[in-house]
Amino acid sequence: MNSPALRLIAPMPGPSDGAPVAVHDLSVAFGANQVLDRLNLSIAPGEFVAIVGRSGCGKSTLLRAIMGLVQPGGGTLETDRTAARLVFQEPRLLPWANVRANVAVGAPEGLDPARLNALIDARLAEVGLADKADEWPGVLSGGQRQRVALARALISRPRLLAFDEPLGALDALTRIEMQALVETVWATEGFTALLVTHDVAEAVALADRVVVLEAGRIALDLAVPVPRPRRHGDAALAAIEGQILDRLLGG
Incomplete structure (x- = not known):
């Protein structure tokens, strides 16, 4: 049976400059490979959410579906794509x-x-x-x-700014500097931020919530209630990072 087509619902105005995101029963398949399987996710206006998971778990597919770059097979998605922008791992500048x-x-x-x-x-x-x-x-x-x-x-x-591994190619010190810049700009501008990353420490340092994907669904949705500004090596951040790694590594 074919999945129902994705329905885009007009976004409701939020209390901040950020755009809300609401995903319900979102499914994406590439041939016989079911990448996202009836996934549900809500992001509040102005919230910073990071998505982590093993390679192939559907992180980038979810981000691209939200941004309209991947056509889902079913589910509903509520967001304001007209005011959304995407930052890739490669800067993609005109030389x-x-x-x-x-x-x-x-x-x-x-x-x-x-x-x-x-x-x-x-x-x-x-x-x-x-x-x-x-x-x-x-x-x-x-x-x-x-x-x-x-x-x-x-x-x-933008009211929604999505980041697809934007710092993955940078050296360690430059990456930390860029993390601080992203956090500062997000706090100043008030947009909703959605970050896909393989770096759990980066996710915990930047996000209000870290979402762990497994087999096309959310396996863990963990708040990061650590005050900002945050410091790398903070014990509270390390404890949250440990919880996420335990899940990812099967502990």
């Missing part, structure tokens, strides 16, 4: 365009040049690249290129 032009790619259409330049300047300052506007992507470090990608996503004032 023939400077930093300013790359950020402009994400801007709303119809802005006059003065307004557009003011927005670009504001976003580059927000990600710490105010002095790099005229540089070319090829001369930037990996962390700087990812900051440009973040500025490009932020320029449209």
Whole structure:
């Protein structure tokens, strides 16, 4: 029997700038491979949720289904895709365009040049690249290129910002710096954040909740009630990380 088609429900306005996300009985299959199996997930406006799990558990498929990049076979999904943006692991910058032009790619259409330049300047300052506007992507470090990608996503004032392993290719220290930047920008802008990562420590450091996927369903949904700002190595964070690893490793 064929699964019913996905139904998109008009989003309800939330109490913050963030867009709510509600997933009910979401199923996705690629041929005979059932990747998501009647999955249910709710994310409050402005909440930061991280999704972790073993390779092949459906993390990226869930994120891409929410963003409209994967066609589910059934279920319902409530969110505001018109105000959603996605940051990939690769910055995906235009090599023939400077930093300013790359950020402009994400801007709303119809802005006059003065307004557009003011927005670009504001976003580059927000990600710490105010002095790099005229540089070319090829001369930037990996962390700087990812900051440009973040500025490009932020320029449209998203209500939902999804991150698909955005820091996976960075060295350890740059990754910690980028985590702090993502947290600061999220707290300032008020958007809803959805992070897919293999790094459990990263998930615990950034998220309000960590969701563990197994076999296409949610196996664990754990709150992270640790005050911000958080410090790597904090005992409370380590205890939550241990709970998640126990689940992932079958302990």
